[in-house]
Amino acid sequence: MAKRPLSLSKVYTLLESGAVIMVTTAYKGKSNIMTMSWHTMMDFEPPFVGFVMSDRNYSFGLLRKSRECGINIPTVEIAEKAVACGRIHGGKINKFEKFGLTPGISSIIGVPLIEECYASFECRVADTKMVNKYGFFVVEVVKAWIDKAIKNPQTLHHLGGNNFMVAGKRIQIKSPK
Numbered sequence: 001m002a003k004r005p006l007s008l009s010k011v012y013t014l015l016e017s018g019a020v021i022m023v024t025t026a027y028k029g030k031s032n033i034m035t036m037s038w039h040t041m042m043d044f045e046p047p048f049v050g051f052v053m054s055d056r057n058y059s060f061g062l063l064r065k066s067r068e069c070g071i072n073i074p075t076v077e078i079a080e081k082a083v084a085c086g087r088i089h090g091g092k093i094n095k096f097e098k099f100g101l102t103p104g105i106s107s108i109i110g111v112p113l114i115e116e117c118y119a120s121f122e123c124r125v126a127d128t129k130m131v132n133k134y135g136f137f138v139v140e141v142v143k144a145w146i147d148k149a150i151k152n153p154q155t156l157h158h159l160g161g162n163n164f165m166v167a168g169k170r171i172q173i174k175s176p177k
């Protein structure tokens, strides 16, 4: 392969293509939604997820105080709403109302989930050691919900800027014997 140098500022565009998620938070009667693509699985079961949340986001304060959040996975049907939630600040507006998203009830945590997302996880903050330095939270998924009627969810995958991929063809690769 004839590889050439890639600008360091573009590195994230090749690595961040896990499903775009919508993180819901709430504290003292105020709830919010933000879009996120810098996240990673950290363990199978119990499932631990790590993510970077900038302290410039309104969601950051809500998460820090409540220590709970929802991870909601949107599909292409609500792509524009999902991205819009990542372009505006929730301090003075209610993004559920502004974008016509329905707050769903959580069973364990006190944070609304998003009804229009095909899967939603209820999470509790498990580790904040790297929050001050990197904005990196580790959360534990304590309850998970999925709409199994959706067979091939067309999730969104961020490629940087205004560019996204939609999940496509699925293939199976057998392990070597």
Ligand SMILES: Cc1cc2nc3c(=O)[nH]c(=O)nc-3n(C[C@H](O)[C@H](O)[C@H](O)COP(=O)(O)O)c2cc1C
Pocket: 020, 032, 033, 034, 035, 036, 037, 038, 039, 052, 053, 054, 056, 057, 058, 059, 060, 083, 085, 086, 087, 088, 089, 090, 091, 158
């Ligand atoms: C596709 C996409 C992915 C994003 N990923 C992240 C992320 O991983 N971490 C982060 O801190 N902000 C991320 N953002 C930016 C926040 O979603 C954005 O700053 C948002 O307005 C924060 O909302 P809030 O201030 O109401 O909390 C992303 C935005 C978009 C559109």
